[in-house]
Amino acid sequence: MSEYNYKLFVVLFSLMFLVSCATTPVSNEEAREVEMRHVIDAGVVTPRQGFGEVVVKRDQGLNTSACRSRVFVDGEPVADIAPGEKVTMYLPVGEVMLAAKATGICAGGLVEVSARVSDSKTSTFRVSYGTWGEFSIQPTSF
Numbered sequence: 001m002s003e004y005n006y007k008l009f010v011v012l013f014s015l016m017f018l019v020s021c022a023t024t025p026v027s028n029e030e031a032r033e034v035e036m037r038h039v040i041d042a043g044v045v046t047p048r049q050g051f052g053e054v055v056v057k058r059d060q061g062l063n064t065s066a067c068r069s070r071v072f073v074d075g076e077p078v079a080d081i082a083p084g085e086k087v088t089m090y091l092p093v094g095e096v097m098l099a100a101k102a103t104g105i106c107a108g109g110l111v112e113v114s115a116r117v118s119d120s121k122t123s124t125f126r127v128s129y130g131t132w133g134e135f136s137i138q139p140t141s142f
Contacts, residue, residue, distance in 0.1 A: 044089045054088075055124045073097070124142075
């Protein structure tokens with residue numbers, strides 16, 4: 001194998017490895033709460049009587065570990081979370097739109113999901129990258 005072909009093989013294998021690594025969900029207990037220095041709207045993360053609890057957490061994984069994901073509620077930024085972190089929010093009961101957007105050098109446009117906030121049950125969502133690099137936010141039981 002020529003030196004050129006060897007280098008090409010190494011580059012292609014490395015790219016395939018990076019793209020094909022899906023992230024792994026973490027439980028609410030395992031996920032670390034985001035540091036306050038990465039919280040954009042502290043009012044949303046402060047417990048309030050009569051509001052519902054919503055947790056948005058970021059999967060773990062080597063893929064995209066250098067990037068944070070910005071979490072939004074109804075179009076307003078709340079926090080930037082890293083892999084293995086979560087942001088616990090206290091939101092008015094009813095329907096809200098949750099969104100996430102990759103920051104830094106990571107791929108991933110803005111993704112959104114509708115969420116029903118209840119004052120009797122915590123709603124949990126995960127931000128993840130799939131096997132082919134697709135970026136998403138979705139409800140989770142993990």
